[in-house]
Amino acid sequence: MKKQIAILGSTGSIGTQTLDVVSSYPDRFEVYALCAHRNIAKLVEQAYKYHPEVVCIAEESLYPELKHLLRDLDLKVWAGADAIAQMVTLPSVDIVVGAMVGYAGLRPTIEAIKAGKTIALANKETLVVAGEIICEMATRYHAPILPVDSEHSAIFQSLVGEDRSEIEKILLTASGGPFRTYTLEQMQNVTATDALRHPNWEMGAKITIDSASMMNKGFEVIEAKWLFGVPVEKIEVLVHPQSILHSAVQFTDGAIKAQLGAPDMRLPIQYALSFPERLSSNFPRADLFQLADLSFEKPDLTRFPNLRLAYEATHRGGNIPCVLNAANEVVNLAFREGRCGFLQMSDIISATMEKTPFVAKPTYEDYVATDAEARQIAEQYL
Numbered sequence: 001m002k003k004q005i006a007i008l009g010s011t012g013s014i015g016t017q018t019l020d021v022v023s024s025y026p027d028r029f030e031v032y033a034l035c036a037h038r039n040i041a042k043l044v045e046q047a048y049k050y051h052p053e054v055v056c057i058a059e060e061s062l063y064p065e066l067k068h069l070l071r072d073l074d075l076k077v078w079a080g081a082d083a084i085a086q087m088v089t090l091p092s093v094d095i096v097v098g099a100m101v102g103y104a105g106l107r108p109t110i111e112a113i114k115a116g117k118t119i120a121l122a123n124k125e126t127l128v129v130a131g132e133i134i135c136e137m138a139t140r141y142h143a144p145i146l147p148v149d150s151e152h153s154a155i156f157q158s159l160v161g162e163d164r165s166e167i168e169k170i171l172l173t174a175s176g177g178p179f180r181t182y183t184l185e186q187m188q189n190v191t192a193t194d195a196l197r198h199p200n201w202e203m204g205a206k207i208t209i210d211s212a213s214m215m216n217k218g219f220e221v222i223e224a225k226w227l228f229g230v231p232v233e234k235i236e237v238l239v240h241p242q243s244i245l246h247s248a249v250q251f252t253d254g255a256i257k258a259q260l261g262a263p264d265m266r267l268p269i270q271y272a273l274s275f276p277e278r279l280s281s282n283f284p285r286a287d288l289f290q291l292a293d294l295s296f297e298k299p300d301l302t303r304f305p306n307l308r309l310a311y312e313a314t315h316r317g318g319n320i321p322c323v324l325n326a327a328n329e330v331v332n333l334a335f336r337e338g339r340c341g342f343l344q345m346s347d348i349i350s351a352t353m354e355k356t357p358f359v360a361k362p363t364y365e366d367y368v369a370t371d372a373e374a375r376q377i378a379e380q381y382l
Helices: 013-024 040-050 060-069 081-087 102-114 125-140 150-159 205-213 215-228 266-274 305-316 320-336 344-355 364-380
Strands: 003-008 029-036 054-057 076-079 095-098 118-121 145-147 167-174 235-239 245-251 256-260
Touching: 003 013, 013 029, 013 040, 013 095, 013 266, 029 040, 029 081, 040 054, 040 060, 054 060, 054 081, 060 076, 076 081, 081 102, 095 102, 095 266, 102 118, 102 125, 102 320, 102 364, 118 125, 118 266, 125 145, 125 215, 125 320, 125 364, 145 150, 145 215, 145 266, 150 167, 150 215, 150 245, 150 256, 150 266, 167 215, 205 215, 205 320, 215 235, 215 305, 215 320, 305 320, 305 344, 320 344, 320 364, 344 364
Parallel strands: 003 029, 003 095, 029 054, 054 076, 095 118, 118 145, 167 235
Antiparallel strands: 167 245, 245 256
């Protein structure tokens, strides 16, 4: 029986690559629902190609146009946050691919978990903002969360068949981004165009900027803590410029298991969709004979303070990781729009973390309030 897939963020980088995987296995996967933020042209193109049962647009003002463009197809057209939350709970849906960008992915992920769906999670901000609530709910509703991030997929694969109590350390790799070798002086004047030139990966604009500032890696530290039940003291970041070794686990006996492969996001996407099976593919192979070397470096927290801020937010706990994410979303957009310098981003995030009221045991409503307040505070510094 084919697995029915709902894709949140279908027009983005992860969404389009998920559709590539689905297209490769028409006997195993079928697109049941597609959702995008506001890219109507791409969403309509996908609807005509994959013929889902439901198509949803997050931006409600675009509903009339989308409805008109899809008038010849026999499907449901929905719009808005409530519709997205309903879409992921539809009885026919087996797997929800969470590929929405940022905080917006939190509510639909919660609703999908409540419905007992399998979650293929690419939206790391969901666990950054509300990891404790998400993990408790996933256990309560028996909803598996399978990582789509290449690093967390590598860790997940390294832990198959292992006892997680025997983890000594998680080794989380980072490419270092386009500014890995830049001095602080050089980083003073970099632009969004410079930051969007990632050396290894093709990703959306927001995550590519986060990669350049190493906030993305900070988020992944927090994500790993929740996904694998490991304290942050046992999560070590290694800068690995070649992006071939995607992450590793060191065990209490000293053994290290790692997952290697070409830097292609379709690999972890496919593994999440097919787990526990491993399907054959025609994706590019990593030819180790062609690689001059595999190198590893310690991250420089002076040049990339966002990574330090992520560890700090995790240690402080409560609603502070939510503050971290909200402030980062504000400055990331501001940097892309030319309203904020690259190095200024960390200063604003740090100031917002200090100014936003602390909540030790946040509820979902607390996270919603914290997100709104932290965004307002961060905007004041621009």
